[in-house]
Amino acid sequence: MNIVVCVKRVPDLAEAEIVVDRSEKGIETEDLVFDINEWDNYAVEEAVLLKESIGGTVTAISLGEEDSEEVLRRGLAVGADNAILLNDRAFDGGDAFATAKALAAAIERNPFDLILTGAQAADDGYAQVGATLAEMLGIPHATLVTGLEIDGNVARVHRELEAGLEEILDVRLPAVLTIQTGINEPRYVSIAGIRRVARREIEVLGAKDLGLSGDEVGAAGSRLEMQRLFVPPATQKGEILEGSVDVTTEKLVSIFASKGWLA
Amino acid sequence: MKEILVLAEHRKGELRDITLDLLARGQQLADKLRAQQAEGELTAVVLGQDVGTFADTLSSYADRVLVVEEEAMRAFNSDAYQEALAHLIKQRRPAITLIGHTAFGIDLAPALATSLDAALATDCIEVDVEGGAFTAVRPAYGGKARMSVLLRGDVRIATIQSGSAPSPSPRATRGEIVSIDSPLAGEIAYKKFLEYADTSAGEIDITQSDIVVAVGRGIGDPKNIPIVEDLASALGGVLACSRPVVDKKWLPKARQVGISGKTVQPKLYLAVGISGAFQHVSAIKGANMVVAINKDPKAPIFRVADYGIVGDLFTVVPALREKILKAKSGK
Ligand SMILES: Cc1cc2nc3c(=O)[nH]c(=O)nc-3n(C[C@H](O)[C@H](O)[C@H](O)COP(=O)(O)OP(=O)(O)OC[C@H]3O[C@@H](n4cnc5c(N)ncnc54)[C@H](O)[C@@H]3O)c2cc1C
Numbered sequence A: 001m002n003i004v005v006c007v008k009r010v011p012d013l014a015e016a017e018i019v020v021d022r023s024e025k026g027i028e029t030e031d032l033v034f035d036i037n038e039w040d041n042y043a044v045e046e047a048v049l050l051k052e053s054i055g056g057t058v059t060a061i062s063l064g065e066e067d068s069e070e071v072l073r074r075g076l077a078v079g080a081d082n083a084i085l086l087n088d089r090a091f092d093g094g095d096a097f098a099t100a101k102a103l104a105a106a107i108e109r110n111p112f113d114l115i116l117t118g119a120q121a122a123d124d125g126y127a128q129v130g131a132t133l134a135e136m137l138g139i140p141h142a143t144l145v146t147g148l149e150i151d152g153n154v155a156r157v158h159r160e161l162e163a164g165l166e167e168i169l170d171v172r173l174p175a176v177l178t179i180q181t182g183i184n185e186p187r188y189v190s191i192a193g194i195r196r197v198a199r200r201e202i203e204v205l206g207a208k209d210l211g212l213s214g215d216e217v218g219a220a221g222s223r224l225e226m227q228r229l230f231v232p233p234a235t236q237k238g239e240i241l242e243g244s245v246d247v248t249t250e251k252l253v254s255i256f257a258s259k260g261w262l263a
Numbered sequence B: 001m002k003e004i005l006v007l008a009e010h011r012k013g014e015l016r017d018i019t020l021d022l023l024a025r026g027q028q029l030a031d032k033l034r035a036q037q038a039e040g041e042l043t044a045v046v047l048g049q050d051v052g053t054f055a056d057t058l059s060s061y062a063d064r065v066l067v068v069e070e071e072a073m074r075a076f077n078s079d080a081y082q083e084a085l086a087h088l089i090k091q092r093r094p095a096i097t098l099i100g101h102t103a104f105g106i107d108l109a110p111a112l113a114t115s116l117d118a119a120l121a122t123d124c125i126e127v128d129v130e131g132g133a134f135t136a137v138r139p140a141y142g143g144k145a146r147m148s149v150l151l152r153g154d155v156r157i158a159t160i161q162s163g164s165a166p167s168p169s170p171r172a173t174r175g176e177i178v179s180i181d182s183p184l185a186g187e188i189a190y191k192k193f194l195e196y197a198d199t200s201a202g203e204i205d206i207t208q209s210d211i212v213v214a215v216g217r218g219i220g221d222p223k224n225i226p227i228v229e230d231l232a233s234a235l236g237g238v239l240a241c242s243r244p245v246v247d248k249k250w251l252p253k254a255r256q257v258g259i260s261g262k263t264v265q266p267k268l269y270l271a272v273g274i275s276g277a278f279q280h281v282s283a284i285k286g287a288n289m290v291v292a293i294n295k296d297p298k299a300p301i302f303r304v305a306d307y308g309i310v311g312d313l314f315t316v317v318p319a320l321r322e323k324i325l326k327a328k329s330g331k
């Protein structure tokens, strides 16, 4: 079984302040910490679990700047066999469609049985690349996958719906599955583990290597034209309680008391 | 360019709420087109089996309802839906097609758009048209930023975030209901729906409590959860959580609040170490009061909170608990 897993390097957003850059199309990245997209981390683990149980190879692929090597090496450290970096100025500013186009061209070069992506990328949040990729490759897809079993050329998948509901489907391979968080427990990667794969070769490909022209990828090849990225004004619906911990908690307690919740 | 197409979403015999968001957005766009170029109309599409009552409901809000009765589309199936919709869109050439940004729309819209060579904007919180150009606003960077995008070309699809639109208004005259023969060519052999499964049942029902105290990834380690649990007990409330806490198996799924977990409507919802992603906060809209404790002043949760404390939960939560216990004991 040849498994391809798509991984993206994204900023950690939990406590980050997002500052839009002067182009108004990107963000200032100096103060941000980057890591593998959370959903992709689960996808990599799922790929490696499959390889461990039924055999085969895992290829990790990422489209991005040179730094994206980090997330590819992380993939190699947990058990991926190969890594491909799609790196070219021509890919800059691509939307989900243009990104999928380049990924599809790269993936098509070799035989594959299963492609895993994350359900969504934490930065652009399109939730679109996986299923787009499937359509471009002319194969079926299932999104938001929270459970997966392979039996011959059929994947039995659990797809997450709303309100705790799931649907169970059989999907014929080759297929693209987009992986939802919680499907497994991603293993811990030690620094030593990443160091061990520091010398492993990462194949780097540009648009030309994929037989794509500059206007098929990146901003030019996109279906969406980014007009402006902005941070919405901090219209606070309510009130931020000001003061020391003692003062703020006291205020909150008197609000609760006034509602009769502390009786 | 005058028709706005809206795809009704239903599951297990019920029209889903997102359909109202889509109709409201569709009405706005149709009205705009009418104002800008003297023609604009809203067409709702409902695909499935035994969907007559849905068509009736939809006809109060749309100028026209297209109904395709087809057994293969009884349960949602992105491939059958894709084929049927692609057919309708090619035939009718609507100005834009609106689909929910739901588990259903996420599975359907990207492949549909690709097959039609259409521009797709997902998770839109606004869609606008000016001089024939459609633009959308959608969140990025976990809700900390937004992007406005132009949908290029003349085949356009947008998926709409649930709860992002006002309520649709009933139209003065009911729309006509038009029945259409199923355009499906045959069975879809490569994908087969088997059954639904419910994963949310558990020993505790968090939807029944007046006070819900929810813990998020900010708690850092499962051994810290009792800090928040003790606060919940002090308030006589129930402990709930955000999704990562369940993903990491720190708490059971039955405690998860959010679109893929439970929707709650307590008197008080107290969010601790939760950033406030759309998928979380859309399930607490019915709370009378939302309070957030988070050390990031830019956390989106503060946009929906009635009261907020910016601070480290490890100091704020114990202090709050102590004061609550004191107040309760009357000292
Ligand atoms: C299809 C789909 C469905 C989803 N369904 C759900 C769902 O049902 N429910 C759900 O919750 N999510 C859901 N999500 C995930 C959602 O997008 C977010 O990833 C998730 O809600 C984030 O959880 P969090 O706020 O706990 O974690 P984070 O976003 O990581 O936020 C942690 C917060 O803790 C704060 N913090 C850290 N340390 C401290 C400290 N010491 N003191 C105070 N604050 C601190 C940080 O500032 C941060 O704001 C879904 C996603 C998708 C794609």
Ligand SMILES: Nc1ncnc2c1ncn2[C@@H]1O[C@H](COP(=O)(O)O)[C@@H](O)[C@H]1O
Binding pocket: A006, A007, A008, A037, A039, A040, A043, A061, A062, A063, A064, A096, A099, A116, A117, A118, A119, A120, A121, A122, A124, A125, A126, A127, A128, A129, A130
């Ligand atoms: N630049 C990229 N490189 C590799 N994979 C990507 C890239 N962008 C998106 N993906 C994959 O597609 C998934 C969904 O991304 P998106 O549609 O942008 O939300 C991600 O979780 C990745 O698996």
